[in-house]
Amino acid sequence: MTKKKLASRKPLSSARVLKAAVALADETGLEAFSMRALAQELGVVPMALYKHVANKEQLLDGMVDIVFSEIELPGENLDWRSAMRRRAISTREALKRHSWAIGMMESRHPGPANLKNHNAVMGCLREAGFPFEMAIHAYSVQDAYIYGFALQERDTGFETPDSAGEAAQRRAQTIDALEDYPHLVEITTKLPKSGYDNTAEFAWGLDLILDGLDRLLQAPRGPRAGRARRGSAL
Amino acid sequence: MTKKKLASRKPLSSARVLKAAVALADETGLEAFSMRALAQELGVVPMALYKHVANKEQLLDGMVDIVFSEIELPGENLDWRSAMRRRAISTREALKRHSWAIGMMESRHPGPANLKNHNAVMGCLREAGFPFEMAIHAYSVQDAYIYGFALQERDTGFETPDSAGEAAQRRAQTIDALEDYPHLVEITTKLPKSGYDNTAEFAWGLDLILDGLDRLLQAPRGPRAGRARRGSAL
DNA sequence: ACTATAGGTGTACGCTGTACACTTGTCAAG
DNA sequence: CTTGACAAGTGTACAGCGTACACCTATAGT
Numbered sequence: 065m066t067k068k069k070l071a072s073r074k075p076l077s078s079a080r081v082l083k084a085a086v087a088l089a090d091e092t093g094l095e096a097f098s099m100r101a102l103a104q105e106l107g108v109v110p111m112a113l114y115k116h117v118a119n120k121e122q123l124l125d126g127m128v129d130i131v132f133s134e135i136e137l138p139g140e141n142l143d144w145r146s147a148m149r150r151r152a153i154s155t156r157e158a159l160k161r162h163s164w165a166i167g168m169m170e171s172r173h174p175g176p177a178n179l180k181n182h183n184a185v186m187g188c189l190r191e192a193g194f195p196f197e198m199a200i201h202a203y204s205v206q207d208a209y210i211y212g213f214a215l216q217e218r219d220t221g222f223e224t225p226d227s228a229g230e231a232a233q234r235r236a237q238t239i240d241a242l243e244d245y246p247h248l249v250e251i252t253t254k255l256p257k258s259g260y261d262n263t264a265e266f267a268w269g270l271d272l273i274l275d276g277l278d279r280l281l282q283a284p285r286g287p288r289a290g291r292a293r294r295g296s297a298l
Numbered sequence: 299m300t301k302k303k304l305a306s307r308k309p310l311s312s313a314r315v316l317k318a319a320v321a322l323a324d325e326t327g328l329e330a331f332s333m334r335a336l337a338q339e340l341g342v343v344p345m346a347l348y349k350h351v352a353n354k355e356q357l358l359d360g361m362v363d364i365v366f367s368e369i370e371l372p373g374e375n376l377d378w379r380s381a382m383r384r385r386a387i388s389t390r391e392a393l394k395r396h397s398w399a400i401g402m403m404e405s406r407h408p409g410p411a412n413l414k415n416h417n418a419v420m421g422c423l424r425e426a427g428f429p430f431e432m433a434i435h436a437y438s439v440q441d442a443y444i445y446g447f448a449l450q451e452r453d454t455g456f457e458t459p460d461s462a463g464e465a466a467q468r469r470a471q472t473i474d475a476l477e478d479y480p481h482l483v484e485i486t487t488k489l490p491k492s493g494y495d496n497t498a499e500f501a502w503g504l505d506l507i508l509d510g511l512d513r514l515l516q517a518p519r520g521p522r523a524g525r526a527r528r529g530s531a532l
Numbered sequence: 533a534c535t536a537t538a539g540g541t542g543t544a545c546g547c548t549g550t551a552c553a554c555t556t557g558t559c560a561a562g
Numbered sequence: 563c564t565t566g567a568c569a570a571g572t573g574t575a576c577a578g579c580g581t582a583c584a585c586c587t588a589t590a591g592t
Contacts, residue, residue: 075569075570075571076570076571098547098548098549099548099549099550100547100548100549108571108572109571109572109573110549110550110572111550111551111552111571111572111573112570112571112572114549114550114551115569115570115571116570119549119550120548120549120550166401167400167401167449170449170450170453170454171452171453173472174469174473179473179478179479179482180479182479182481182482183478183479183480183481183482184481186481186482186484186485187480187481190481190484196484196488196492197492200485200489200492200494200499201499201502201503204447204450204499204502204503205443205502205503205506205507207446207450208442208443208446208447208449208450208503209439209442209443209446210446211446211449211450212441212442212443212444212445212446212447212449213438213442213446215401215404215442215445215446215449216404216438216441216442216445218405219404219405220404235408238407239408239413244413244417245413245414245416245417246417246421247416247417247418247420247421247424248413248416248417248420250420250424250430251420251434254430255434258430258431258434260434265434265435265438268435268438268439269435269438269439269442272439272507272510272511272514273439273506273507273510275510276506276507276509276510277506280506309538309539309540310539310540332578332579332580333579333580333581334578334579334580342540342541343540343541343542344580344581345540345541345542345581345582345583346539346540346541348580348581348582349538349539349540350539353580353581354579354580354581
């Protein structure tokens, strides 16, 4: 006889709280995500949550690790480039599903999924033959690009290919002296017709970077090969 | 006789409020930055601010535009690559000075400095010979990288070359089962000795990207040249 | 001198995270 | 069956947030 009459409300648990938190943040955004709102969603009084999570900060830590857990790890049986490409795309997709996590992926106390992910990515690069320091470089460029792209994608609000032009024009209409910015005008007029697609855009830059890394792996002399070194110090 | 006795406190103005706001956010971070704290800094009651800024959101908009105004525009008399390189480095530096602005640069209502900046960058690329769609691509990769790098730089907290290793190790000590992550161990052990430098790291990835763009500008066939097209439809 | 206006004040409301004391529901041992 | 412990949920309360609204006060123009 574990449950008698009020069985309708099964008890909470850290996992249930975490899952509900991710779902609520997905729906309402980070701004509207509060302990009180989460409690209401779970049919419980706000303070009940604190029996299962230490505080909001640790709750966010756990939520971010859930996002990490949804990212595909680099496959063992793929060449490094394909493996990195897939995990980059998978990361962007996860951040599209959970856009509240953009900007928090590397800022919070790392959970197990985070560690597994980073260890696997670094392992993939090292085993592909990247020397240590170059693997660091390669990791750094890729992640900067992935996280930065996710940020821009969220901010520009180009959801679908169709809406990209609309969004650009809507944004442009809030500007008064548009005629002073001819190149912004070009964007708002040409982008709608260009069939802009965020997914393709992401892949374009990703491939540019992977191409560059591939070249360096085969002839390791650093970027800017064949150019004047040390132009200005930095 | 404009001022008589209580002249010690000169009147506020939107500009003065904005400047103080940026300074306060620089010092205390965005978390601790509140209208009340800003008012106190200016020796004034909180509601006094609302005579000069509409609300906190618009205040943040203005603050971000100040950051934009500190970014060097692409110089007219430089080749596109040098111009882009300088403005990228300048952007990172501005974001280092005002790390509270990271993640807000493209998410807020754009101010005049923002528009000037974007117009100038796009203009630089177009006048360098990038066709419209390729200029969009080029802009997208660069900005994603710049903003993403700034994000990571803030999050990992590698301030100086010396402290990079320390930070990595400090972070590692908060993990219990480190032996499960051999490649993370490698990072924490080797990074301190490698003379890691965030400024050099940024330049490495930046040059990789600029190299790639340069190649495409001279032989425009898109990234992933010489590879199987359309592997999976992303 | 009178009055309109801009700038600064004080109070108050609803929201936030969460500390602390309390009650309730469930199970184990006597 | 009772008792007592412990886990889970509740209720109240507090400090801090952004800001609406009414008020005062000093200056400027007529």
